[in-house]
Amino acid sequence: MEKPIQILSAYEYKLQFLPCINSVTLQDKSQLQLYKIEEYLKQIVIPVAPYRTSFNFLLFVSEGYVKQQLESENHLIGPGQILNIKQGSITRTHELSPDVKGFYLIYENDILSSISLSRQDQIFLTSDPVILLQESAYNCMIKTFELLDAELHTDYVQEEICLTFFKAIMLKISRQTSHKPLLSMARELYITYKFREKLQQEHKEHKNVIFYAQQLNISETYLNKCIKKATGKPPKQWINEICVQHSQILLRDLGREIADVAYELNFHSLSHFSRVFKKVTQLSPSEFRLQVLNQY
Template sequence: MKIKTVKPNDFERRYMSGIPAVFKTTHMPLQIFDIRETAGLISLPTPLYRPDYNFIVHLTHGHASQQVDAAVKHIGPHDVLFVKQGNVTALLETSDDVEGYVVVFEDSTLRHLLSKEKLIHLFSTGTVVTLPAETSHWLTPLFGLLTHELHQFSPDMAICYSLFQAALMKIIASDGGQHKSVTRSSEITFAFKELVYRHHVEQRAVSFYVDKLAVSVNYLNRCVQQTLGTAPKEWINKVNILHSQLLLQDFTKDIAAVAFELNYEDPGYFGRLFKKITHLTPSEYRASLVQSLS
């Protein structure tokens, strides 16, 4: 059984107390939402979820905290947060004065708008990019134009894609390391991460990913260690345990059932691995969820 993913229209049903008019575009491959219209409707903190889409958050005022995989990212004015499809994420907190935009987009949109090199750069330089104030102010009216066009009765998607492409290129250009060429190591690591997000439940052996990428075990180890600072096996385990946290939110399943669903034949081994990565046992993690809900 595969871990459930959250689509844009699932998010509104699960985590929002009301549905603003802007959510009429949730069937489209590119969407944009004004944070002022949506932030107050979201019940915080949201549970961990895995989005079936990519999104970026551009804040112009206030601050917010978002968990992305195991890390909590704090963002403020002029910051752009990137969350890739397949990440485990949760919106933890927003200030009352938060302003900005959330842009939601599918992988196919990215591949259409960016070269492979730009795509890898976008999602390998860091989850949060702090923009110069001038660049942040440049993006705000552009996102306003994108919002206006997308919410027309019959939006011109060519115009929408061009506006979003300009925004992405501006963000990439603001990163000091954007002129560095994409290395073979970062390319392999990017492809490895994509494969892990798709296959980690069924395939935890490094040999599977080595075969898919047509590289040696030593070379994959070197690439992933250089780029992520961890070994491939440790990364696979980390993704698995992060996703087990999604399943543990379903209190109708006991911990052994969650372990079996993730193809761990020994629940004891699953529990030890869970504690090694999260510093909590599965039972302690569940207790923390109950405390949060209360």
């Protein structure tokens, strides 16, 4: 059976994908790390196998583009765009343009908690992984990243100053979307945010709605109501879709048997996996794999 998708720490990520970095950068285990894409990520060894990270990270592109996979979708991130990748998400880099420039920001969950964002800012920060900055915000973002970069690479890093710049970046991102139409749904959005966060972590082991309701200390009925109101889809559909998205990534590895994919994702049986897969995609796993083969 093939190895499951790796969960990489920041150290392991740099060790595996950035072979030319110096030992000081490799050993940096700070909860907040910032690197220029053109100086570090352009060394990345492509093609990259899918992986998960134990940290969150932002890709902010100022010139050129980065083609990055997040779950089962490919995103082309160009100038003025940010891709926010949450801890535990399946991702990989497909391509970097020769002229790409920008910043790669690693941040741990603890550092995000320490800047005390409001509940609403946390929700909007994670509501959409791709952010297109307005022109005024773009210029401000460039300057803030440059200030953070300068501070993080001084001999005597002052944590409070770094946290101030980091908070400014996160607030700029979260407030690119107008919040007002959604204020009346604050409770439903918060529950949806927590549900999707739990789902990202637990979908391999737990596929029943009741588990997530218990984790959030609410009833299954109320969870169904909140998720349906906020997203238009019931939680069971979310569970099925994320499991199938994960399976599609595994099925692209032609060395894996379909039965092994079903087993790795903890489906009761191959037939159960096939039913869920077809319900979400209108294709059987075999038909999906045939499509993949035809792409080569």
